[in-house]
Amino acid sequence: MADRTHAHAHRRPQRHLPLQILLGFLVVYFLVPFWWVVVNSSKDAPGLFGGGNTLWFGDQVDYLGNLQQLFTYDGGIYARWILNSTLYALAGGVGATVLAVMAGYGFAKYRFAARRFSFAVVLGALMVPATALVIPTFIMFSRLGLTNTIWAVILPSLLNPFGVYLMHVYARDAVPDEILDAARVDGAGEVRTFLQVALPLMRPAVVTVLLLSAVASWNNYFLPLAMLSDNRLFPVTVGLGLWQGVASANNSGSTSLWSLIILGALVSVIPLIVAFFGLQRYWRGGLSVGGLR
């Protein structure tokens, strides 16, 4: 039946021109900031401030020159920020995913003491705003001498209750108990059953959780802003925020910094856009898993 409706819809393509035009306007709206950044990162400071059309290229299109400036300014600090962001996103993302996958599987497949209570506590944690934790975590870390180190950013990123929730739902629905029991009867230990039988079945959800936690780490601003004072440890979000502050504070002397910020913003979003588009089929499946049934 479902197939028939599908075929039906294909035979008579529905155009709905007014809706498509409306969508066209929406797409323009969502793309305008990107367009502005792409166009204006080709300009030098005089081109940026010298009037002219702000939504079109100026007389000089100099991406290479600007890129060279971006990556050499202040001893190449920008490249360092990008590497830091990558490290925080990978370490935080992989760590949070490993923990979430194990916990979600444990909650879904084992009936242990205080399971229901613990899971309810994890769900409650979904409602605690992450930023409320930053100030006390900072004070705890400063007692331990951990502030202004990479661990101050990585360790708190390991906490991902939403990932546990996603993995729980997915493991419960996608990993049948019978298969696990069969593996045990065949003499596989619990760890081997998990690694070789359950884990492959959970792969789409694992990729989704990995992507979501890596993106959350990459996008994080409040936590590194609070934890780090050495700008050589900054992720790119905090770094660009710093430049923005410097450029606004003395808006006459540092006009060249503005063109660096614009190009820096553009370069910093490219890895994420590539990751999202490249892994599209995984996270789209994973989001629909998101327990939305």
Added chain:
Amino acid sequence: MTLLTEAPAPRAEKKTHQIRSKRNRREHRMGWLFVGPFGIVFLAFLVAPLGYALYLSLFQKKLVGGTSFVFLDNYTKAFTDPSFLSGSWFVIRFALVAIPLQIVVALAMALILDAVTSLFTRFSRLMIFLPYAIPTVIGAVMWGFLYSRSFGPLTDVFGLFGATAPDFLGSNLIFYGLLNIVTWQWAGYYMIILYAALQGIDPTLYEAARMDGAGRWQVAVRIKIPLITPALILILVFSLIGTLQFFNEPQILRYLAAGTIGADFTPNMYAYQQAFSLANFNYGSAISFALGGVVFVCVYAFLFFTRKRRSFL
């Protein structure tokens, strides 16, 4: 999944629980081994900070006499502090406008993309989702440029009509300036969640409705929207949590909108200022904890009242 709704489930589960635990005592141990690592992180980076914030918030540091236990004084101070109150009032007003706006926009886009299939709609779906891949900080930086009167396009565009460009970074319009950024940033993400839910609906339902003479509009309102209520509740919860802890966008725009956005613009910014600019950790912790507590209670109450609608939890 239906923690708040599932009444009969615990009994059935208890029975299996007893049978199974008799059969396999190892299960307790293995269960905790799997959950344990996360549990440690959970205790260290969620429970401990919350408890520590509560503890710190009960003390005050004075220039004379050092730190002393003041019980709830910091909280009474917060709730009579004009900075905290004005920040809270802004965030509440903002949430009341921003959340419905984002959800309506996201729902409309999801319904259009679900109803119309073409190469262009597939392309649109990705483009509308694109801002989610942008860090909120970078999004705010980008829009800050667009709002800027010195190098943004608004001056040109309005100049065409001989009008003066509106100043979205000025105190009159900053509310709308931020509203636009937040909607741009999140509507696409919410749209993808709703779209995924819409795609999960059995299409035979539409066929049946059409035979009963329902039009497209009726199908959308009577069938599609009710069936994706859990997804709607999920994004409502996400946006509620996100909006009440508003920080990144106003913090970034502060530099551009000098004088419009103060250090106490939102409660979260105020807590940050107290803790990191003024080294007033006790008061900062009290504000953080109060904010976290209010968000928790709001969201929990919301889920409690909507639990009959098959909430996501």
